Amino acid sequence: MLDTIALILSIIGCANWGLVGIFQFDLVAWLFGGQDATISRIIYTVIGLAGLWCISLLFRRGRYGCDD
Numbered sequence: 001m002l003d004t005i006a007l008i009l010s011i012i013g014c015a016n017w018g019l020v021g022i023f024q025f026d027l028v029a030w031l032f033g034g035q036d037a038t039i040s041r042i043i044y045t046v047i048g049l050a051g052l053w054c055i056s057l058l059f060r061r062g063r064y065g066c067d068d
Helices: 002-023 027-032 038-059
Strands: none
Touching: 002 027, 002 038, 027 038
């Protein structure tokens, strides 16, 4: 369950970075009152932690078809 949540949050983060890169539009900042707003910073932090958690998926054996 935690893996699924982390993947969803990572996808949201990737979509936001795509918007920033292509359109110079930060969706999180727009929705929650700017990059310096407390809630925006919390969301950025949670998404960053989710991305770090997803790194662990690369090193797990026997799950998600990664059996060698």
